[in-house]
Amino acid sequence: MASVNKRYVLSKRPVGLPDEGTWTLATPEIPTVGEGQILVQQHYISLDPAMRGWMNDVRSYIPPVAIGEVMRAGTVGQVIAANNHPKFKVGDYVTGWGGVQQYSLSDGKGYYTVDPKLAPLPAYIGTFGMPGMTAYFGILEVGKIKEGETVLVSGAAGAVGSVVGQIAKIKGCRVVGIAGGATKCTYLVEELGFDAAIDYKDTNTSIHKAIKNTCPDGVDVYFDNVGGAILDAALTRINRHARIVICGAISQYNNTTAIKGPSNYLSLLVNRARMEGMVVLDYAPRYKEAAQQMGLWAMQGKLKSKEDIYEGIENFHATFLRLFSGEKMGKLVLGVLE
Amino acid sequence: MASVNKRYVLSKRPVGLPDEGTWTLATPEIPTVGEGQILVQQHYISLDPAMRGWMNDVRSYIPPVAIGEVMRAGTVGQVIAANNHPKFKVGDYVTGWGGVQQYSLSDGKGYYTVDPKLAPLPAYIGTFGMPGMTAYFGILEVGKIKEGETVLVSGAAGAVGSVVGQIAKIKGCRVVGIAGGATKCTYLVEELGFDAAIDYKDTNTSIHKAIKNTCPDGVDVYFDNVGGAILDAALTRINRHARIVICGAISQYNNTTAIKGPSNYLSLLVNRARMEGMVVLDYAPRYKEAAQQMGLWAMQGKLKSKEDIYEGIENFHATFLRLFSGEKMGKLVLGVLE
Numbered sequence: 031m032a033s034v035n036k037r038y039v040l041s042k043r044p045v046g047l048p049d050e051g052t053w054t055l056a057t058p059e060i061p062t063v064g065e066g067q068i069l070v071q072q073h074y075i076s077l078d079p080a081m082r083g084w085m086n087d088v089r090s091y092i093p094p095v096a097i098g099e100v101m102r103a104g105t106v107g108q109v110i111a112a113n114n115h116p117k118f119k120v121g122d123y124v125t126g127w128g129g130v131q132q133y134s135l136s137d138g139k140g141y142y143t144v145d146p147k148l149a150p151l152p153a154y155i156g157t158f159g160m161p162g163m164t165a166y167f168g169i170l171e172v173g174k175i176k177e178g179e180t181v182l183v184s185g186a187a188g189a190v191g192s193v194v195g196q197i198a199k200i201k202g203c204r205v206v207g208i209a210g211g212a213t214k215c216t217y218l219v220e221e222l223g224f225d226a227a228i229d230y231k232d233t234n235t236s237i238h239k240a241i242k243n244t245c246p247d248g249v250d251v252y253f254d255n256v257g258g259a260i261l262d263a264a265l266t267r268i269n270r271h272a273r274i275v276i277c278g279a280i281s282q283y284n285n286t287t288a289i290k291g292p293s294n295y296l297s298l299l300v301n302r303a304r305m306e307g308m309v310v311l312d313y314a315p316r317y318k319e320a321a322q323q324m325g326l327w328a329m330q331g332k333l334k335s336k337e338d339i340y341e342g343i344e345n346f347h348a349t350f351l352r353l354f355s356g357e358k359m360g361k362l363v364l365g366v367l368e
Numbered sequence: 369m370a371s372v373n374k375r376y377v378l379s380k381r382p383v384g385l386p387d388e389g390t391w392t393l394a395t396p397e398i399p400t401v402g403e404g405q406i407l408v409q410q411h412y413i414s415l416d417p418a419m420r421g422w423m424n425d426v427r428s429y430i431p432p433v434a435i436g437e438v439m440r441a442g443t444v445g446q447v448i449a450a451n452n453h454p455k456f457k458v459g460d461y462v463t464g465w466g467g468v469q470q471y472s473l474s475d476g477k478g479y480y481t482v483d484p485k486l487a488p489l490p491a492y493i494g495t496f497g498m499p500g501m502t503a504y505f506g507i508l509e510v511g512k513i514k515e516g517e518t519v520l521v522s523g524a525a526g527a528v529g530s531v532v533g534q535i536a537k538i539k540g541c542r543v544v545g546i547a548g549g550a551t552k553c554t555y556l557v558e559e560l561g562f563d564a565a566i567d568y569k570d571t572n573t574s575i576h577k578a579i580k581n582t583c584p585d586g587v588d589v590y591f592d593n594v595g596g597a598i599l600d601a602a603l604t605r606i607n608r609h610a611r612i613v614i615c616g617a618i619s620q621y622n623n624t625t626a627i628k629g630p631s632n633y634l635s636l637l638v639n640r641a642r643m644e645g646m647v648v649l650d651y652a653p654r655y656k657e658a659a660q661q662m663g664l665w666a667m668q669g670k671l672k673s674k675e676d677i678y679e680g681i682e683n684f685h686a687t688f689l690r691l692f693s694g695e696k697m698g699k700l701v702l703g704v705l706e
Contacts (some may be wrong), residue, residue, distance in 0.1 A: 045660060088637050091638050091639075155436040262629070276633070276636050276637045277633070277637070278637070279634055282634075289631050289632070290631070291600070291628065291630040291632070292630070292633060293627050293629040294624045294627070295627075295630060296595075296614070296620075297645075298614050299614045299615070299616070299645030299646065299647065300427075300429050300645065300647070301429075301645065302645055302647055302650060303644045304520050304635060304642055304645075305633070305634065305642070305644070306636030306640075306642040307634070307638065307640055309637065309638070309640055312640060338563040341696070363593060
């Protein structure tokens with residue numbers, strides 16, 4: 031066990047893409063547990079696009095990370111000390127909001143035990159964690175997919191999108207994924223069973239035309255992780271009574287100018303369609319139900335997980351940027367165990 | 369009775385605001401009725417923002433008006449000839465899609481009889497016509513207003529908006545209207561009983577700040593007739609689980625550049641809110657139910673109609689432009705009886 035707790039604290043609010051000066055690597059001593067507390071040694075930290083939003087000083091669904099505070103992040107690790115905690119004991123594997131640090135002191139609030147025998151630890155911050163929950167409730171509860179419908183998903187090779195597409199396939203939909211690069215597109219079709227994939231970086235075909243080609247019967251549900259030009263193109267191909275699930279807008283998170291609103295939003299009127307936002311935290315009371323269902327699908331071989339794991343907490347900044355460059359495949363995870 | 373049928377046919381597709389050359393005044397002879405047909409002498413023509421959309425050669429909820437075709441419009445008038453028609457007889461007052469002309473030949477499809485003793489004829493193309501139906505189903509079925517909620521409506525002094533606001537008041541909501549000019553704002557509050565009104569032309573207060581001031585508890589339902597900057601401002605003030613009804617976007621209909629998409633659409637995500645389009649034609653099977661309910665409210669003095677009537681079919685073009693300049697009060701109607 032190390033003698034210090036390496037952690038990244040937010041040192042300034044970034045404008046555009048965060049630079050290295052956005053955070054400071056701090057190395058305080060590893061804390062000792064007080065009465066009713068636990069100390070979690072983190073194994074993996076979840077890197078998610080939503081983290082970028084938490085860094086802005088704006089009203090949102092949760093308060094922004096304060097300057098000087100440890101960067102907020104989901105984590106999975108092991109309890110290494112506990113002082114009369116009613117729920118957790120030393121040795122428990124737990125997932126929660128540990129932040130970008132190696133050791134997290136907590137009263138246990140927001141932590142859940144996980145079983146490393148059922149799934150590898152990183153899966154608990156991926157398919158069985160927030161991204162998986164987001165996919166599950168987003169496509170089922172907000173998207174309200176029905177058998178035989180055409181489902182289009184952007185960010186399709188990512189942590190959320192890949193699960194969205196697989197669930198839609200399980201439910202009998204025709205599924206088309208949008209991702210950047212031929213490798214990801216091949217992965218979607220050949221590994222995950224998508225019906226078709228669109229490489230938005232392919233300059234030979236416009237995204238608009240590619241959607242038309244791959245969704246000849248139009249789009250019934252569009253699950254959007256990216257916003258921008260892709261959302262606009264999808265809006266031109268929606269069917270009557272289509273549902274657009276607004277889960278994120280990664281193309282816009284580092285804008286230094288105003289966010290690009292969907293110019294084609296009047297397609298909602300023409301098609302009597304709906305665009306609806308969702309925040310996974312609202313479904314917390316039902317996480318267990320979703321995890322059980324997804325675990326069953328995973329055991330049946332219907333739901334595959336892919337984590338892209340980079341090692342070393344010192345590589346946090348560089349690894350975080352992969353979210354926005356797209357240089358990753360599946361769920362982005364940082365291993366921080368030393 | 370005149371010897372010719374003055375009518376406006378679409379002669380070209382306008383770019384931006386229609387100019388006089390957009391239409392041609394034609395004066396064919398008044399047609400004679402064939403077997404199973406009726407001839408309707410129109411008294412009033414409905415001028416609606418939606419007409420601008422029908423002039424564009426784009427896929428929409430109904431086909432565009434063809435070049436050389438009589439401009440599509442709702443009408444109310446009287447049957448002056450009928451040849452073995454199963455449903456209508458001479459003398460009946462009827463409303464339907466008569467177009468911008470004085471005499472309309474029809475097989476009767478889409479026409480409904482109206483009773484001039486129950487309401488003045490212009491009301492049948494206003495509060496008891498398409499605008500009223502749009503308001504009724506839009507605010508109740510799509511907006512799903514609940515007692516005690518705050519309802520914000522743009523284009524509030526218009527044919528649709530004024531009815532939306534009054535229905536929301538009847539249902540126990542707090543209602544704020546957005547309109548252009550002090551006269552309209554005073555009308556909304558003093559005549560129609562709105563709780564507050566925002567003059568978007570008032571340069572002393574930004575629309576954003578005005579919404580904040582008049583909706584201190586946020587906006588639960590925003591009924592949008594205008595789009596553009598006002599939609600964007602409204603999005604910053606919506607509450608959790610808010611509903612935004614997309615009924616129109618009059619600020620964008622004459623654009624010669626791309627439509628301005630709502631830059632703040634990610635407020636839908638943060639607030640788990642919904643933006644949904646509606647087309648009144650979908651509710652045709654329920655028009656009668658709505659008309660009965662609104663007729664009752666009108667008799668009880670809870671629902672007021674205001675038509676702004678201009679006379680003379682030759683004034684069609686100039687009167688039509690009032691939709692976009694805002695130089696009108698209530699439902700815009702053209703009287704065409706000679």
